[in-house]
Amino acid sequence: MNEHVQSTGSEPLFNPLAPEYIRNPYPYYERLRTMDPVHLNVHGAFVASRHAEVSLVMRDKRFGKDFSERTIRRYGPKIMEEPAFRSMSHWMLQQDPPDHTRLRGLVVKAFTARRVEDMRPRIQQVVDETLDRIIPQGKMDLIEDFAFRLPVTIICDMLGIPEEHREAFYNGSRDGGRLLDPVPLSPEEIKQANAGNVMAAMYFHQLFELRRKQPGDDLTTQLVQAEENGHKLTNEELTANIILLFGAGHETTVNLIGNGLLALHRNPDQLALLKANPGLITNAIEEFLRYDSSVQATGRVALEDIEDLGGKRIPKGETVLCLLGSANHDPAVYPDHPEKLDIRRPNVKPLSFGGGIHFCLGAQLARIEAEIAISTLLRRIPDLRLDDAENPEWRPTFVLRGLKCLPASW
Numbered sequence: 001m002n003e004h005v006q007s008t009g010s011e012p013l014f015n016p017l018a019p020e021y022i023r024n025p026y027p028y029y030e031r032l033r034t035m036d037p038v039h040l041n042v043h044g045a046f047v048a049s050r051h052a053e054v055s056l057v058m059r060d061k062r063f064g065k066d067f068s069e070r071t072i073r074r075y076g077p078k079i080m081e082e083p084a085f086r087s088m089s090h091w092m093l094q095q096d097p098p099d100h101t102r103l104r105g106l107v108v109k110a111f112t113a114r115r116v117e118d119m120r121p122r123i124q125q126v127v128d129e130t131l132d133r134i135i136p137q138g139k140m141d142l143i144e145d146f147a148f149r150l151p152v153t154i155i156c157d158m159l160g161i162p163e164e165h166r167e168a169f170y171n172g173s174r175d176g177g178r179l180l181d182p183v184p185l186s187p188e189e190i191k192q193a194n195a196g197n198v199m200a201a202m203y204f205h206q207l208f209e210l211r212r213k214q215p216g217d218d219l220t221t222q223l224v225q226a227e228e229n230g231h232k233l234t235n236e237e238l239t240a241n242i243i244l245l246f247g248a249g250h251e252t253t254v255n256l257i258g259n260g261l262l263a264l265h266r267n268p269d270q271l272a273l274l275k276a277n278p279g280l281i282t283n284a285i286e287e288f289l290r291y292d293s294s295v296q297a298t299g300r301v302a303l304e305d306i307e308d309l310g311g312k313r314i315p316k317g318e319t320v321l322c323l324l325g326s327a328n329h330d331p332a333v334y335p336d337h338p339e340k341l342d343i344r345r346p347n348v349k350p351l352s353f354g355g356g357i358h359f360c361l362g363a364q365l366a367r368i369e370a371e372i373a374i375s376t377l378l379r380r381i382p383d384l385r386l387d388d389a390e391n392p393e394w395r396p397t398f399v400l401r402g403l404k405c406l407p408a409s410w
């Protein structure tokens with residue numbers, strides 16, 4: 001058992017917002033996998049930590065999202081009147097078929113491997129322009145100055161957000177992530193989430209007006225037209241899913257780039273190996289996704305009684321929390337030192353993008369953005385050093401795992 005975990009017997013097996021958990025959840029995952037792999041936690045969710053159950057639950061039709069029911073169980077019936085929760089209930093991410101199929105079908109074409117491949121030159125251009133500006137400074141925050149700009153710019157391009165509106169997004173806060181955590185929000189946090197949601201909805205309503213008058217070759221135009229012409233989605237669904245795409249399209253990728261760079265610098269042999277063999281980058285990105293995923297968990301609800309999931313009975317309506325980060329370190333699937341970073345690891349197939357019908361729409365985009373960002377950084381600033389690779393400051397959220405900042409110099 002890892003040195004960081006002292007088994008006192010009284011501490012909860014799953015305490016995801018504890019500072020030591022945020023700093024390094026992996027020893028705690030190991031304890032869950034070995035002691036209670038489908039663990040009923042204090043909030044009444046079953047926490048699945050082994051690869052076998054996590055992967056099964058995400059793909060099995062006996063499980064779904066049932067968002068409103070699940071949320072009402074946790075917070076009471078009034079919760080669906082809160083704007084942030086109402087909006088979230090319309091996200092394709094929280095929908096079951098047939099609504100999920102309808103909403104996903106409206107945007108899926110923009111994310112095909114072919115369309116994303118075509119974006120390579122633009123992605124390279126954004127990375128190069130960012131580095132041109134920063135290199136003379138001799139230092140930067142890899143998160144704010146580097147990792148953050150790329151995915152925000154690309155999702156703004158995709159959504160047709162005009163250049164002159166973007167400054168607010170570049171300077172915007174990144175604190176919406178608590179909504180996704182498996183620990184209920186306090187009334188104060190709900191208030192903050194509502195305020196963020198109302199601001200976002202106000203901006204996007206303006207954007208919808210603009211794209212109604214001046215259609216473009218972008219996702220917003222596409223969805224606005226789907227709403228007007230075919231009545232294929234309601235106005236609330238339109239707003240909610242644009243908010244989802246904007247959020248999902250950047251926070252996670254910022255953290256893939258940040259967590260990947262941190263992992264490389266904590267493992268200088270792997271950093272040297274990648275610098276010497278840039279062709280390893282594609283496998284390295286899969287390994288970064290596996291080693292320290294920027295999304296640590298997702299959830300499903302049992303749509304019927306499940307007699308046996310890893311030895312536990314899951315009654316209809318109960319939630320199973322799928323620990324993606326833990327599944328990615330399960331020695332049953334990664335027998336060769338899963339706790340080590342190995343950019344040449346064979347057969348890396350992380351569950352970081354989920355599975356089944358909700359498999360991440362932006363997976364290929366995120367991979368290519370991270371690939372171009374990291375390989376260009378290593379090539380253009382080969383002597384970059386992190387100020388403090390040992391004690392970086394993590395953001396206080398569990399599901400979205402990422403750094404507050406990562407100062408570096410050269």
Ligand code: HEM
Nearest residue numbers: 092093248249252253256298352353354358360361362366
């Ligand atoms: C490293 C980056 C990313 C990670 C780790 C990630 C992870 C995930 C995961 C785990 C899910 C599925 C959740 C579930 O099964 O319940 C998901 C869904 C989704 N992701 Fe990503 N994501 C990333 C980047 C992106 C990007 C760049 C976009 C869009 C531009 C995006 C858009 C979405 C959308 C729309 C869904 C919902 C799909 C559905 O419900 O059918 N993601 N993502």
